[in-house]
Amino acid sequence: MKLSDLPLVLPIAEWIWSSTGSSSSSSEDDIASDVVTAQVCLSQVEALDIPAFVSGGCFAQIVSKVSGIGIIVGACFNKAPTISNMLEAQSAEGFSRMSLYTECLFYANSSIYSIQQEYPFTAYGENLVLLLQTMVMVVLLWHYSSVTMTEQVGVVVSVVIYLGVAISLLPAEHRYLLHAFNDVIILYSGGLQVAETYRVKHTGAQSIVTTSMNLVGEVLRVFTTLEEADGDWNMMLGYLLCAGLSVTMFAQYFLYQANTEQFYLQKQQEKKEKKNKVE
Structure with a gap:
């Protein structure tokens, strides 16, 4: 048998x-x-x-599939430490609103592009997972920061309109623009976060676990893109840019580690004082 x-x-x-044949013999x-x-x-x-x-090539495909599954599973916990930090500190300090908005747009663009290109889910699935988690972070930022209702409604309406255009009206020959736009988003969003960290001189609620997982995932995605997406250069460039920014954020974590510890001590002291006043 x-x-x-x-x-x-x-x-x-x-x-x-990814066999295209259905016969039982080769x-x-x-x-x-x-x-x-x-x-x-x-x-x-x-x-x-x-x-x-x-x-x-058979072994490389297995490694690619396993890596893809691992990235997606890892993505399920990617932003969990950061969300936990935000809830613990009851603060969104250290986060840029525009950075999170554009990060959501980035994950949406990547997902739409890959789905329309009919790439395997293992080649892009983490983008959908990260989109949901980043949306949770946006909601927490709105809750802990003085963001007006006008801005919140404006963001939601703008996203709905944009997604409608990207999914329904963008011609197939222009789909590459989604990833081209993503490259701009990567530099803008990541640049904002790096600049915000440099400004406050601490990493706030950012998690080194999340940053490390991002970096590992982005490096692995270069390999899986070669195997599962025929080396799609639109996707490759994005992952390379992301990896570069993750390295920068990784370095900032250790550069401002002492300041970040002081930030948490201050927040804990503020919580104690607030609790004592209530009592």
């Missing part, structure tokens, strides 16, 4: 190796060539042809 005859093996293999031409399909890779596993499996 072949591996492909076992229940669920072929569907899983086709998902991993041709000798495919096996002899460098074409990466489910049948070819399963045949190499059955024959225990490890050198061909590793060098022919």
Whole structure:
């Protein structure tokens, strides 16, 4: 019995190796060539042809899929430490409103582009997860900061209109503009956050865990984009820019670590004083 005859093996293999064929047997031409399909890779596993499996692209695809899944799972916890810090400090100090707004726009653009290009979910899924978490951060920022209702309504309406245009009206030949715009957003949003940290001389509620996960994820995304999105340069440039900014934020965390600790001590003291007044 072949591996492909076992229940669920072929569907899983086709998902991993993006097979376009649905037949239960592979041709000798495919096996002899460098074409990466489910049948070819399963045949190499059955024959225990490890050198061909590793060098022919099958192994790289598995690593890419596992990395993609890992990035998405990691993204589920990416901003959790930051959100926890905001709730603990009851403060949004250290965050730029425009930075968070544009970050939401960035994740939305990436998701729309990848969905319209019909890339595998493992190639972009973290963008949807991070979009939801960043939206939570925006709500917390609105709650802890003096943001007017006019601004809040204006932001929501603007986003709805923008998404409607991007999803329904943007021609296929101009989809690249979504990622081109993202490159501008990356520099603007990341630049604002770096500048804000430099201005206050502490990282506020930002989390080194989140920053580190961002950096690792962005480096891995360069690899998965090569494997799952045919090296789409529109996506690649964005991940490279993100990695550069994450390195800068990573350095700022350690540069202003003492100031950040002092910031938290001050916030804790303010909470104690506020609690004592209530009592």
